[in-house]
Amino acid sequence: MDNLLEVSNLNTEFKSDYGSKQALHNISFKIKEGEVLALVGESGSGKTVTSLSIMGLLPNNASIKEGEIKLFNTNKDEIDILTLSDEKHNEIRGNDISMVFQEPMTCLNPTMTVGEQILEVIIRHKKISKINAKKEMIGLLELVEIPDPIQRSNEYPHQLSGGMRQRIMIAIALACNPKLIIADEPTSALDVTIQAQLLELLKKLKNSIVTKTSILFITHDLGIVKELADRVIVMYQGKIVEEGNVLDVFERPKHSYTNNLIQSLPEFKIEKRNKENIQNITKSDNEKLILSIKNIYKEFPVDKGIFKKSTETVKAVQNVSFDVKENKILGLVGESGSGKSTLGKTIIKLIEPTSGQINFKNQDISGFNKKKMQNIRQKMQMIFQDPFASLNPRKNILDTLMEPILVHNLMKKNEAKEYISQIINDVGLPSESLNRFPHEFSGGQRQRIGIARALVLKPEFIIADEPVSALDVSIQAQVLNLLETLKETYNLTMIFISHDLSVIEYFCDEVAVMYLGHIVEMAPVNKLFTNPKHSYTKALLSAVPKVKTKKTNKILIKGDIPSPINPPSGCVFRTRCPNPGIECTGGDIKMGLVEVEPNHWVDKCCVKLD
Amino acid sequence: MNFFLKKLLIVVPTLYIAWTVVFVTLNIIPGDPVNLMLGGRPASDEVRENVRKNLGLDKPVIERYGSFLINATKGDLGKSYLTRQPVTKMIKENMWPTIELSIGGLIFGVFFGVLFGVFAGTKPNSIRDTISMIIALCGISLPSFWIGMMLIYIFGTTLGWVPIVGDGFVSLILPSISVGLFFAGGMARLTRSSLVDVLNQDYIRTARSKGISKYNIILKHSLRNAMIPPVTLLGIQFGLLITGAVITEEVFARPGLGQLLLQAILAKDIPLVQALVVYMTAVYIFLNLIVDFTYGIIDPRIRLERKNQ
Ligand SMILES: Nc1ncnc2c1ncn2[C@@H]1O[C@H](COP(=O)(O)OP(=O)(O)OP(=O)(O)O)[C@@H](O)[C@H]1O
Ligand code: SF4
Numbered sequence: 077m078d079n080l081l082e083v084s085n086l087n088t089e090f091k092s093d094y095g096s097k098q099a100l101h102n103i104s105f106k107i108k109e110g111e112v113l114a115l116v117g118e119s120g121s122g123k124t125v126t127s128l129s130i131m132g133l134l135p136n137n138a139s140i141k142e143g144e145i146k147l148f149n150t151n152k153d154e155i156d157i158l159t160l161s162d163e164k165h166n167e168i169r170g171n172d173i174s175m176v177f178q179e180p181m182t183c184l185n186p187t188m189t190v191g192e193q194i195l196e197v198i199i200r201h202k203k204i205s206k207i208n209a210k211k212e213m214i215g216l217l218e219l220v221e222i223p224d225p226i227q228r229s230n231e232y233p234h235q236l237s238g239g240m241r242q243r244i245m246i247a248i249a250l251a252c253n254p255k256l257i258i259a260d261e262p263t264s265a266l267d268v269t270i271q272a273q274l275l276e277l278l279k280k281l282k283n284s285i286v287t288k289t290s291i292l293f294i295t296h297d298l299g300i301v302k303e304l305a306d307r308v309i310v311m312y313q314g315k316i317v318e319e320g321n322v323l324d325v326f327e328r329p330k331h332s333y334t335n336n337l338i339q340s341l342p343e344f345k346i347e348k349r350n351k352e353n354i355q356n357i358t359k360s361d362n363e364k365l366i367l368s369i370k371n372i373y374k375e376f377p378v379d380k381g382i383f384k385k386s387t388e389t390v391k392a393v394q395n396v397s398f399d400v401k402e403n404k405i406l407g408l409v410g411e412s413g414s415g416k417s418t419l420g421k422t423i424i425k426l427i428e429p430t431s432g433q434i435n436f437k438n439q440d441i442s443g444f445n446k447k448k449m450q451n452i453r454q455k456m457q458m459i460f461q462d463p464f465a466s467l468n469p470r471k472n473i474l475d476t477l478m479e480p481i482l483v484h485n486l487m488k489k490n491e492a493k494e495y496i497s498q499i500i501n502d503v504g505l506p507s508e509s510l511n512r513f514p515h516e517f518s519g520g521q522r523q524r525i526g527i528a529r530a531l532v533l534k535p536e537f538i539i540a541d542e543p544v545s546a547l548d549v550s551i552q553a554q555v556l557n558l559l560e561t562l563k564e565t566y567n568l569t570m571i572f573i574s575h576d577l578s579v580i581e582y583f584c585d586e587v588a589v590m591y592l593g594h595i596v597e598m599a600p601v602n603k604l605f606t607n608p609k610h611s612y613t614k615a616l617l618s619a620v621p622k623v624k625t626k627k628t629n630k631i632l633i634k635g636d637i638p639s640p641i642n643p644p645s646g647c648v649f650r651t652r653c654p655n656p657g658i659e660c661t662g663g664d665i666k667m668g669l670v671e672v673e674p675n676h677w678v679d680k681c682c683v684k685l686d
Numbered sequence: 687m688n689f690f691l692k693k694l695l696i697v698v699p700t701l702y703i704a705w706t707v708v709f710v711t712l713n714i715i716p717g718d719p720v721n722l723m724l725g726g727r728p729a730s731d732e733v734r735e736n737v738r739k740n741l742g743l744d745k746p747v748i749e750r751y752g753s754f755l756i757n758a759t760k761g762d763l764g765k766s767y768l769t770r771q772p773v774t775k776m777i778k779e780n781m782w783p784t785i786e787l788s789i790g791g792l793i794f795g796v797f798f799g800v801l802f803g804v805f806a807g808t809k810p811n812s813i814r815d816t817i818s819m820i821i822a823l824c825g826i827s828l829p830s831f832w833i834g835m836m837l838i839y840i841f842g843t844t845l846g847w848v849p850i851v852g853d854g855f856v857s858l859i860l861p862s863i864s865v866g867l868f869f870a871g872g873m874a875r876l877t878r879s880s881l882v883d884v885l886n887q888d889y890i891r892t893a894r895s896k897g898i899s900k901y902n903i904i905l906k907h908s909l910r911n912a913m914i915p916p917v918t919l920l921g922i923q924f925g926l927l928i929t930g931a932v933i934t935e936e937v938f939a940r941p942g943l944g945q946l947l948l949q950a951i952l953a954k955d956i957p958l959v960q961a962l963v964v965y966m967t968a969v970y971i972f973l974n975l976i977v978d979f980t981y982g983i984i985d986p987r988i989r990l991e992r993k994n995q
């Protein structure tokens with residue numbers, strides 16, 4: 077194969093008020109015609125800067141100090157990209173090299189229809205009439221599998237779901253048959269099910285594109301690399317630390333950083349744990365219940381403005397019941413919008429349930445008012461996803477941690493100081509951190525502070541809502557390890573909310589799978605992951621790209637999650653179910669969990685079909 | 687419900703509240719209107735009583751308030767104390783020069799405001815940005831009567847480029863500048879900051895990645911998105927446009943509502959003042975309504991939201 081792009085010795089620098097900082101150090105690599113090259117590395121390692129350097133789209137405060145980027149034309153002319161004028165570079169952008177960005181929500185112009193945005197790039201680079209360009213635009217929409225392409229092309233970005241917007245971005249990138257598409261984390265902001273759809277689309281395109289388009293795929297997800305890429309480059313702190321064929325790198329990583337990256341993947345840790353048999357079975361005799369919820373419903377009225385009384389409701393949580401045993405971790409998993417966070421907040425009564433019972437330590441707290449909840453709150457705490465947003469930026473860490481202690485009158489101020497520095501050490505931070513402010517910490521450190529804040533009141537029960545989702549894989553692993561040790565030392569019970577199935581598999585004892593407000597399946601982790609019963613669980617598990625297992629047939633879930641205002645009747649999953657039974661399509665079966673094996677609960681409509 | 691209907695439903699009470707304020711303030715002004723009416727001439731009690739009756743001042747305040755609102759709705763706002771003409775007629779006669787001037791000021795303000803805003807915003811923190819913004823700041827902070835006088839002095843008297851008095855388009859130039867400069871300054875600053883913000887958006891990066899030229903990125907991708915805050919400003923500042931016109935008319939000795947208002951205030955011609963304020967509030971509210979609709983044209987998200995309500 078011939079080289080399409082050669083990057084040699086690239087050094088890119090950022091200037092700021094504090095002086096300059098080198099983001100890329102001597103980056104050199106080649107992309108061959110028709111190959112998929114993956115670029116992996118943690119946040120801040122320089123992946124985006126590399127791609128923007130190639131595109132000539134670096135921000136104003138960045139400059140390329142040294143290096144060469146050569147693009148080889150169809151007739152093998154070489155073009156030195158870095159010496160091009162902006163006008164000449166514009167001829168290449170969108171035409172020879174195009175790009176797909178990470179944030180589907182903000183990457184399309186909100187005041188232009190999506191059709192116009194695709195048309196624009198066709199007309200810009202291909203000298204064809206508007207009518208022909210329109211035909212091509214519709215063809216592209218069909219290619220990226222947008223339903224009703226003519227109708228959709230007249231809609232604005234905000235009328236489309238995240239997945240569809242990303243398809244539009246892909247259509248824009250494909251419009252002029254580019255030689256290279258740079259995709260910067262194109263699926264990271266999406267649900268696994270939607271991610272699986274898009275990866276499938278990309279694979280299809282890759283196999284069908286005759287013009288040998290290459291893809292530079294930037295990601296932090298090693299599973300995707302395994303699934304999609306031919307070769308991989310690993311970046312660390314602005315340097316390339318490893319390069320090679322995907323299989324080679326995964327099996328025989330040369331650099332210790334790559335090795336660590338692979339070893340910190342939950343799937344590897346699970347494997348290791350299974351080998352060492354760390355799981356202590358005798359321990360699970362302790363079956364005391366700490367929390368038991370029954371028939372919880374939560375519906376929010378839809379805001380319709382001042383003139384209309386709202387009759388519609390968002391059905392966020394529907395008839396959810398489960399028990400949590402002492403010193404266990406229950407995982408709650410599902411796509412975004414499935415109601416996980418609402419359920420978590422309802423249990424801890426940050427929001428009131430519409431109906432249902434919440435029994436915490438044999439006490440029904442569902443009717444408790446704020447005052448009565450005060451004492452309960454001390455025993456039930458919540459950890460949030462975004463550690464920065466939940467910390468007061470003007471308070472130093474000591475004050476932040478002191479506040480709840482004083483509010484609950486747990487101990488005196490001087491006693492508390494010692495206690496707090498003990499806790500901050502327990503979460504793996506030095507005592508000096510107490511005098512510092514939230515912005516002085518990294519994402520991972522802030523999450524440790526969030527955890528410390530949940531711990532100061534000596535709770536027995538913690539609800540952790542996506543506590544590691546915003547963190548890099550390696551940091552994720554550290555925080556999970558921390559939570560695990562803390563669980564033992566503080567004797568905690570936990571509900572762990574996550575959309576990441578491998579994290580759940582690694583970390584939890586039991587899992588509940590949620591879809592559109594319903595729990596459709598619940599079981600001990602190993603049962604659920606080895607023997608899923610519900611069609612949704614099966615599809616969800618198959619959607620996760622994995623490094624270890626070679627998957628042949630993916631069960632794809634069609635379309636987007638329906639609106640929780642008007643969920644489908646009968647089985648809520650029936651509109652997207654890959655293989656619905658005849659009974660399901662009528663939409664008149666009733667949902668509800670039944671126990672198919674000891675501790676393995678599945679929605680009863682799906683059981684009948686097995 | 688239809689967005690248009692809903693807006694109109696809000697406009698009506700707003701107008702009535704505004705008119706009530708007008709009525710109340712003008713009716714608690716000290717001084718007996720009858721005295722004003724008689725122009726300070728001595729008169730017998732009988733005459734005074736007659737005048738009072740003629741003006742309808744013998745009726746209780748509540749009744750006067752009621753008939754004021756009803757008549758205002760019908761467009762009948764009584765007769766001037768001074769000229770004894772229906773005030774509506776006087777307003778109609780003096781309306782056009784002011785409308786011309788306001789439109790002139792508006793066009794000047796929007797055109798130069800957007801121009802300077804774009805000029806500065808496309809290259810933030812450059813020299814041209816700094817200079818543009820200093821000019822804009824001058825436009826905002828210099829009082830318009832002073833600017834008017836300066837314009838007359840420089841372009842009219844010293845250079846003799848443009849006539850200062852007379853009618854026709856040319857004589858409208860200097861007054862329009864003097865009215866519109868304030869406007870232009872505000873527009874320029876807001877257009878600039880809004881444009882700088884838009885140019886940092888992800889979708890602009892997307893447009894650049896498509897190879898769209900700089901010119902088209904500004905014209906097709908940025909301006910429309912950037913115009914929403916300036917259009918809001920437009921709505922808020924219509925009132926200032928009207929006061930600007932009033933002052934400018936005085937400086938340039940132009941006929942118009944400004945002159946009329948000034949005379950009416952000096953002569954304490956309450957019906958005329960009242961009528962002028964009633965009209966101006968109505969115009970102000972109406973123009974804001976137009977601005978509200980413009981949002982929908984600019985931003986499809988707002989349009990759709992309204993449709994769904
Ligand atoms: N606009 C900027 N100004 C200053 N420094 C920047 C800027 N953008 C990026 N950097 C720095 O450049 C380095 C590389 O950043 P880059 O965005 O390429 O990382 P990345 O690998 O794409 O990370 P992520 O996975 O979070 O997208 C980082 O140290 C970052 O702090
Ligand atoms: S009940 Fe039917 S529609 Fe629902 S998930 Fe099971 S098979 Fe699919």
Ligand SMILES: [Mg+2]
Pocket residue numbers: 123124125260
């Ligand atoms: Mg990045």
